[in-house]
Amino acid sequence: QVQLQQSGSGLVRPSQTLSLTCSVSGASITTPAYYWTWIRQSPGKGLEWLGYIYFNGGSYPNPSLRSRLTISRDTAQNQFSLHLTSMTAADTAIYYCARDLQTGYGVAFDVWGQGTAVRVSS
Amino acid sequence: EVVMTQSPATLSMSPGERATLSCRASQSVRSNLAWYQQKVGQAPRLLIYGRSSRATDLPARFSNSGSETEFNLTINGLQPEDFAVYYCQQYSFLPRTFGPGTRVEIK
Numbered sequence: 001q002v003q004l005q006q007s008g009s010g011l012v013r014p015s016q017t018l019s020l021t022c023s024v025s026g027a028s029i030t031t032p033a034y035y036w037t038w039i040r041q042s043p044g045k046g047l048e049w050l051g052y053i054y055f056n057g058g059s060y061p062n063p064s065l066r067s068r069l070t071i072s073r074d075t076a077q078n079q080f081s082l083h084l085t086s087m088t089a090a091d092t093a094i095y096y097c098a099r100d101l102q103t104g105y106g107v108a109f110d111v112w113g114q115g116t117a118v119r120v121s122s
Numbered sequence: 123e124v125v126m127t128q129s130p131a132t133l134s135m136s137p138g139e140r141a142t143l144s145c146r147a148s149q150s151v152r153s154n155l156a157w158y159q160q161k162v163g164q165a166p167r168l169l170i171y172g173r174s175s176r177a178t179d180l181p182a183r184f185s186n187s188g189s190e191t192e193f194n195l196t197i198n199g200l201q202p203e204d205f206a207v208y209y210c211q212q213y214s215f216l217p218r219t220f221g222p223g224t225r226v227e228i229k
Contacts, residue, residue: 047166047209047220062217096165106172107213108156112165
């Protein structure tokens with residue numbers, strides 16, 4: 001059974017960097033069938049796809065956040081991480097990690113982390 | 123980016139009824155669409171994606187239809203556990219984008 005466990009701070013000061021980690025069990029982040037994704041949800045913007053990291057370590061951040069967002073991984077720990085710089089109140093949201101299942105029949109976020117409520121406040 | 127819209131925003135239904143939720147894409151996404159269900163305090167849950175791929179253990183009362191820009195999710199015979207918010211999401215283009223959701227509430 002695949003599980004994603006999120007960790008990281010839920011309170012970030014304005015202009016600081018948000019760092020979240022997603023630990024994966026039951027699957028390897030280097031398996032070609034999967035990409036590993038970050039998604040956030042806020043009342044104002046709904047569900048927003050932030051980006052993913054591929055099985056080979058390449059990544060694709062949402063162009064709207066490209067200058068601020070880095071997605072990285074630690075294959076030894078089977079984890080992937082999000083780093084979002086220059087945080088503002090607009091970044092207040094619930095952040096989710098998810099597995100992006102790539103199949104010949106389609107693509108889907110089939111496993112999700114528990115979510116981390118992030119608040120930007122001084 | 124592809125803009126997804128959903129209608130109605132809220133659907134007031136009684137248990138046992140059929141619910142039809144609509145999703146529209148601002149440009150053709152072929153059949154590259156997924157549906158998710160979200161309950162309060164939980165992460166979204168995958169329901170259906172592509173032409174007919176279903177999440178494990180998804181009840182048969184859930185079905186999808188449509189392609190290109192117009193899609194539907196149908197729930198035949200609403201059960202108490204089906205009252206939730208439903209989102210569509212396209213994966214034809216990057217960035218992936220979600221609709222704003224349809225809330226299915228008990229009438």
